[in-house]
Amino acid sequence: MSIAQQITTETKGRAAPVQVLKTKAETALAEAFAQAERSLPGGDWLRQLRRAAIGAFGAEGLPHRRVEEWKFTDLRAFMREAFPLATDAVLPKPAAIEELVRDALAGADLAKAFAVFVDGRGAGEAGLSAISEVDGAFLARLADHPPPWLEAEISEVGGHVGDSTLALNTALFTDGAVIDIANGREIDTPIALIFGDAGSESRTVATRNVVRVGKGAKIVLVESHLVPNAPRQVNTLTQLVIGDGAEVVHVKLVASREGSIHLGRTVARLGANASYRPFEMVVGNGVVRNDLAVTFRGQHSSFDLGGAKLVSGHGHADTTLVVDHAVPHCTSRELVKCVLADRGRGVFQGKVIVRPDAQKTDGKQMAQALMLSQDAEFDSKPELEIYADDVICGHGSTSAEIDPELIFYLRSRGIPLAEAQAMLVESFIGEAIDKAEPEEVQDALRALARGWLAREAQSAGK
Numbered sequence: 018m019s020i021a022q023q024i025t026t027e028t029k030g031r032a033a034p035v036q037v038l039k040t041k042a043e044t045a046l047a048e049a050f051a052q053a054e055r056s057l058p059g060g061d062w063l064r065q066l067r068r069a070a071i072g073a074f075g076a077e078g079l080p081h082r083r084v085e086e087w088k089f090t091d092l093r094a095f096m097r098e099a100f101p102l103a104t105d106a107v108l109p110k111p112a113a114i115e116e117l118v119r120d121a122l123a124g125a126d127l128a129k130a131f132a133v134f135v136d137g138r139g140a141g142e143a144g145l146s147a148i149s150e151v152d153g154a155f156l157a158r159l160a161d162h163p164p165p166w167l168e169a170e171i172s173e174v175g176g177h178v179g180d181s182t183l184a185l186n187t188a189l190f191t192d193g194a195v196i197d198i199a200n201g202r203e204i205d206t207p208i209a210l211i212f213g214d215a216g217s218e219s220r221t222v223a224t225r226n227v228v229r230v231g232k233g234a235k236i237v238l239v240e241s242h243l244v245p246n247a248p249r250q251v252n253t254l255t256q257l258v259i260g261d262g263a264e265v266v267h268v269k270l271v272a273s274r275e276g277s278i279h280l281g282r283t284v285a286r287l288g289a290n291a292s293y294r295p296f297e298m299v300v301g302n303g304v305v306r307n308d309l310a311v312t313f314r315g316q317h318s319s320f321d322l323g324g325a326k327l328v329s330g331h332g333h334a335d336t337t338l339v340v341d342h343a344v345p346h347c348t349s350r351e352l353v354k355c356v357l358a359d360r361g362r363g364v365f366q367g368k369v370i371v372r373p374d375a376q377k378t379d380g381k382q383m384a385q386a387l388m389l390s391q392d393a394e395f396d397s398k399p400e401l402e403i404y405a406d407d408v409i410c411g412h413g414s415t416s417a418e419i420d421p422e423l424i425f426y427l428r429s430r431g432i433p434l435a436e437a438q439a440m441l442v443e444s445f446i447g448e449a450i451d452k453a454e455p456e457e458v459q460d461a462l463r464a465l466a467r468g469w470l471a472r473e474a475q476s477a478g479k
Contacts, residue, residue, distance in 0.1 A: 043078050045099035047071060049221065050188050053102050057191060059160040066172060070187035077181035089364040089396045090335045092182070095278060095304050100250050102189060103220035106136035109213075114141040117213045121241035122270060124461035127209035134212050137191040137222040148204055150197040156225060157192040167195060170227050170256055174284055182280050186252045189223035193253075200231035200260070207237040207268075207458065212253070219248045219276075226253070232260040232288070237455060240269040244301060248276035254284070261288035261315055266454045267295040270462075273303030275330055282308040287347075289315025296323040296453040298462055300469050302330030302361070309338035313347040313375075323452025324353035325462070327469045328361035328393075329476075335364035342375040351382035354449040356442055357393035358473050368400040371408055378408040386416040387445050389438075389473070435474040442470055 039047075050071045057067065079096060080087035109117070114133050117140075121127055130144035132154045139155035146152070151167075153159065159167060174183070194210050210226060230236060240255060259265050271279050285293055299305045311320050326334040340349045355363030365384035386395035399412035419441055427437035446466060453459040 039078065040093060040097075042093075042096045042099040043075075046185065046221075047075055049099065049102040053104055053189070056104060057189070058157040060162065062168060063160055063171070067188045070184040073184040074181045074188060077184070080181060086337060086366065089366070089398075090304075090306050090333065092280075095333075096250065100219040100221045100248070103136035103191070103222050106138050106215050108135055108138060108140045109215065111141070117211055117243065118209070120243055121209060121211040122239060122458065122461045122465075124464050125207070125239070125458050127207055127211070127239060129206040130204070131209035131211055132194045134192060134194075134210070134224060135215050136220055137224050139192050144206075145196065145208070148196070148198070148202075148208065150199050151195050154194050154196065155192055156195050156227065159195055166229065167227060170229070170258065171225070174254070174256055182252060183254065183282065186223050186225060186254045186282070189221070189252065190225040190254070191223060193225040193227070195226075196228045198228075198230045198234045198236055201233045202231065203235040204237070207239045207455070209239045209241065211241050211243070212251075213243045214245045214247065214249055217247045221250045221252075223252045224254075226255040228255065229258040230260055230263045230265055233262040234260065235264040237266040237458070238268070239458065240267070242271045242279060242281075244272035244274050245277055248274065249279075250277070251279045251281070253280070254282045257283065257285040257293070259285060259287045259291045259293055262290045263288065264292040265294070267293070268453055268458055268462075269295065269297045269307070270465075271297070271299045271301075271305050271307070273299065273301035273305050273332065275302045275332075277303040279303065279305045281306065283310070285309070285311045287311070287313050287315060287318045287320065289317060291315065291318040293319070294321045294452065294454065297336065298324070298465070299326045299328065299334040300465060302328065302332035304333045306335040306337065309336075310341075311338070311349070312341040313344050316344050316346045319348040320350070321452065322351040322353070323449045324351075325446045325449045325466065326353070326355040326363050327446075327466060328355065328363055329358040329473060330361065331359070332361045333364070334362070335366070337364070337366040339368045339370065340380065342369065342371045342378045342380065345375050346377045347375070347379075349380040349382075352449050352452065353384045354446045355384075355386040355395060356389065356446060357386060357395060358389040360390070360392045362394040362396070364396045365414070366398045366400075367412065368402065369410060369412075371401075371403045371405050371410065373404045376405050376407040378405065378410065380408070380410040382412045384414045385445075387442060388416060388418050389442075439467070439470040439474055443467065
């Protein structure tokens with residue numbers, strides 16, 4: 018049974034109560050917070066932040082198609098009901114943790130430095146104590162008495178109430194990774210954050226990661242969300258503070274399944290002469306939305322995004338980003354490729370903001386879709402907001418089917434139809450995968466894409 022919230026509006030100069038009906042999912046999420054509040058990690062500072070956040074969520078509710086940034090991903094329609102909050106996950110044994118690490122990105126060695134989370138709870142770690150300046154990688158252990166910088170970072174992002182999904186993350190997150198890289202450190206092994214699940218019942222999971230990279234440091238961060246055993250509603254946020262002259266490669270992989278919803282957000286702030294090179298890959302047939310908010314706070318920095326989406330069934334994959342050029346002499350690049358089968362839907366929304374003082378900005382973005390079915394759909398909405406006059410900015414978007422002449426050319430040389438199609442699709446997304454680093458990770462992503470293509474070809478042949 019839904020509940021109503023009273024808000025005040027002006028009607029003929031007098032306040033009048035208006036009944037705003039809450040959906041079943043919105044009500045369930047508010048009740049889940051009330052039941053779990055005492056068990057959620059954090060001291061008084063975080064409890065106050067959580068209460069403010071759930072209040073903001075209650076006022077705004079789940080975003081829907083009338084909210085401009087969510088017009089293509091109507092979360093209120095997708096989330097008819099909310100799953101129970103995961104609070105009693107059974108943590109896996111060491112052998113099972115090793116298996117999760119192997120499965121996180123098959124073919125890449127992620128065992129040297131990792132943290133594993135199962136249904137939002139820290140389950141195991143290795144190697145991070147030698148890398149991070151923070152004693153312990155799990156946020157839940159630090160939440161009662163965090164270092165001042167960590168409290169400031171969580172409070173700054175958590176205090177933002179313009180997006181109800183972000184507020185919901187602040188209210189409900191149970192754990193996450195905290196990594197602090199000292200100035201000048203160059204980590205020669207990927208740092209892996211691996212998220213899995215346990216049990217066969219549907220659950221809601223919320224996690225928060227905070228990564229601070231010191232001046233001149235270099236890291237590769239791999240964030241892998243494994244395909245869940247049972248439907249999951251995931252809300253995860255990764256905060257990145259990138260110091261002057263630092264270089265960060267950030268690979269995010271989301272393996273989705275039907276009935277699941279993954280809401281992922283990355284918030285990155287770049288100092289001067291910094292480099293941030295993220296790559297995101299989505300594979301499966303669930304609902305996935307990846308948000309990126311990137312702000313240049315120092316001059317002569319660069320942001321270079323690559324993305325590959327392999328969507329089938331009734332899958333829905335949305336990349337929405339805002340790149341804020343707040344200072345001069347910075348460069349941004351975005352290249353996102355979608356391969357859409359069956360009734361799959363891909364969405365790209367990219368907004369580049371160039372502030373009045375951000376002269377000499379260089380920004381370009383491109384989104385492309387390859388349609389393997391007449392029932393597939395691609396929605397692209399590139400945006401430029403330019404308030405400076407000495408800039409180079411541009412954007413583009415294309416969508417097409419596989420060129421039948423190319424298929425004919427390959428088949429005339431004895432290549433079977435399914436193999437010919439797979440070759441062309443792999444070539445199409447290869448340009449985006451080329452942006453992934455290092456080579457070991459790139460090869461593993463290519464193998465993952467080939468596996469998806471082989472399964473699609475087998476399914477189409479039945």
